[in-house]
Amino acid sequence: MRWGMAIELKxxxxxxxxxxxxxxxxxxxxDIFWNRVLIGEKGKYPTVTKLIYTxxxxxxxxxxxxxxxxxxxxxxREDGIVWVDEDxxxxxxxxxVACPYQMRSMYEDxxxxxxxxxxxxxxxxxxxxxxPHQLGVVQKCIFCKERIDAGLAQELKPGVDREATPACVINxxxxxxxxxxxxxxxxxxxxxxxxKKGHQFHLEYGTDPSMYYID
Amino acid sequence: MIQAKPYDFMVKYTQQKEWIDGRGNxxxxxxxxxxxxxxxxxxxxxxxSLLGQFVALILSxxxxxxxxxxxxxxxxxxxxxxxxxxxxxxxxxxxxxxxxGFTFIQLILSQWASDATTxxxxxxxxxxxxxxAQSIYTGFAVSYVxxxxxxxxxxxxxxxxxxxxxxxxxILLAIMMGGSHAQLVALxxxxxxxxxxxxxxxxxxxxxxxxxxxxxxxxxxxxxRGSLAPLFWxxxxxxxxxxxxxxxxxxxxxxxxxxxxxxxxxxxxxIGGLALRFAILKAGxxxxxxxxx
Numbered sequence: 001m002r003w004g005m006a007i008e009l010k011x012x013x014x015x016x017x018x019x020x021x022x023x024x025x026x027x028x029x030x031d032i033f034w035n036r037v038l039i040g041e042k043g044k045y046p047t048v049t050k051l052i053y054t055x056x057x058x059x060x061x062x063x064x065x066x067x068x069x070x071x072x073x074x075x076x077r078e079d080g081i082v083w084v085d086e087d088x089x090x091x092x093x094x095x096x097v098a099c100p101y102q103m104r105s106m107y108e109d110x111x112x113x114x115x116x117x118x119x120x121x122x123x124x125x126x127x128x129x130x131x132p133h134q135l136g137v138v139q140k141c142i143f144c145k146e147r148i149d150a151g152l153a154q155e156l157k158p159g160v161d162r163e164a165t166p167a168c169v170i171n172x173x174x175x176x177x178x179x180x181x182x183x184x185x186x187x188x189x190x191x192x193x194x195x196k197k198g199h200q201f202h203l204e205y206g207t208d209p210s211m212y213y214i215d
Numbered sequence: 216m217i218q219a220k221p222y223d224f225m226v227k228y229t230q231q232k233e234w235i236d237g238r239g240n241x242x243x244x245x246x247x248x249x250x251x252x253x254x255x256x257x258x259x260x261x262x263x264s265l266l267g268q269f270v271a272l273i274l275s276x277x278x279x280x281x282x283x284x285x286x287x288x289x290x291x292x293x294x295x296x297x298x299x300x301x302x303x304x305x306x307x308x309x310x311x312x313x314x315x316g317f318t319f320i321q322l323i324l325s326q327w328a329s330d331a332t333t334x335x336x337x338x339x340x341x342x343x344x345x346x347x348a349q350s351i352y353t354g355f356a357v358s359y360v361x362x363x364x365x366x367x368x369x370x371x372x373x374x375x376x377x378x379x380x381x382x383x384x385x386i387l388l389a390i391m392m393g394g395s396h397a398q399l400v401a402l403x404x405x406x407x408x409x410x411x412x413x414x415x416x417x418x419x420x421x422x423x424x425x426x427x428x429x430x431x432x433x434x435x436x437x438x439x440r441g442s443l444a445p446l447f448w449x450x451x452x453x454x455x456x457x458x459x460x461x462x463x464x465x466x467x468x469x470x471x472x473x474x475x476x477x478x479x480x481x482x483x484x485x486i487g488g489l490a491l492r493f494a495i496l497k498a499g500x501x502x503x504x505x506x507x508x
Contacts, residue, residue, distance in 0.1 A: 040505075051505070055504065064360075064362065068360075070305035071294035073294075089288065093234065097362075137288065
């Protein structure tokens with residue numbers, strides 16, 4: 001089993017709902033983004049193309065970050081999900097340097113508020129209890145592994161059942177993000193990748209990302 | 216041309232910041248100290264300078280301190296021994312600890328039990344092995360990062376070792392000043408050779424890197440004629456290569472060098488070594504995330 005995502009770029013409207021869903025799901029502090037939306041333009045008038053990419057940790061099958069981590073804080077599960085054990089991270093930043101996709105960030109300033117000078121919102125206060133993030137450790141997307149685990153425990157199918165699927169996927173209003181098992185040749189995600197010719201970023205690094213993009 | 220804001224890193228070549236900004240400066244210091252500490256120990260062992268070996272130990276301890284400052288969670292430093300199988304930082308941490316341990320024992324034996332020649336020789340050899348390991352691992356830690364093309368070169372560990380040994384020899388020269396004239400001449404001869412080797416390796420490294428990839432070429436451009444040019448030409452080329460070689464050549468023909476001139480050469484070589492680490496770390500750039508046109 002290897003979880004992966006396929007993103008249909010033509011469907012993405014750049015609403016950033018995936019970013020907000022991720023922030024809410026994991027109570028992420030203001031400066032921390034586990035996923036982002038890139039909006040840009042390519043070409044010159046009159047042949048300008050608008051580009052919208054939603055990006056996050058590529059959950060590589062052969063991740064550079066796991067290899068370089070000196071403490072074993074960055075780990076890979078059997079289902080391919082790469083995550084950081086915050087209790088083990090020493091903050092050496094080797095994983096941040098080694099990630100070819102620059103998808104990791106360091107949580108450094110615990111005093112930042114979403115509404116500066118107005119104190120923490122109820123949501124932030126609740127987050128510090130329910131989903132505390134340690135200062136000085138590395139942060140990254142974990143494919144909502146807690147949702148997947150809870151869903152599988154209830155015999156739900158990630159990518160099909162909402163409760164077992166990552167927050168960014170189920171909150172996308174245009175259904176641009178697909179989630180599923182890349183190892184299952186009959187899975188919906190594999191069908192989409194095959195039919196619509198999904199591609200990965202920077203194959204030259206040899207990390208075999210689990211994120212596919214469909215032009 | 217793709218344009219995007221605020222995430223330029225996805226469409227442009229972007230400099231790595233984690234190992235050079237803020238706390239990241241201390242990893243550059245640690246790599247520098249590790250290099251010259253290892254080089255100094257090897258040089259001191261060859262020239263039998265107990266003081267040189269002691270200074271190498273101090274420099275290695277300072278490297279450890281620099282490492283600790285670099286870490287966001289320094290109290291968890293012991294966890295850095297956990298994954299030597301794949302992580303060069305973990306391997307390096309073990310090398311540093313073993314080097315410090317063996318050097319400490321060797322220095323105690325040399326100072327207070329000088330009759331135990333076999334034991335002293337054994338610990339000197341062991342410490343020498345880990346001095347070399349401590350010096351070269353910094354290069355491997357950097358060159359292992361395939362995401363940054365200018366770093367991902369087999370020449371880099373060799374460059375870091377040669378730079379470390381040259382810096383170590385320079386410090387030993389300062390330590391041995393006023394000592395035996397014959398030893399000083401021998402040391403100066405070794406330094407002359409190492410400086411030329413260092414200059415050649417810097418040149419080969421940069422030349423080789425320019426055609427390894429477009430990203431690496433961008434990095435070299437930053438070093439040679441871009442924003443990092445002052446650091447490279449003044450720090451690495453002038454202080455690290457030109458001034459020491461000029462002094463070295465002049466002393467070769469003059470026969471005997473003035474103390475002030477030698478001190479200038481030593482200081483210049485140390486500045487050059489430090490500038491080299493900073494220049495290479497600062498020149499590290501990532502390829503844009505999005506594919507080109």
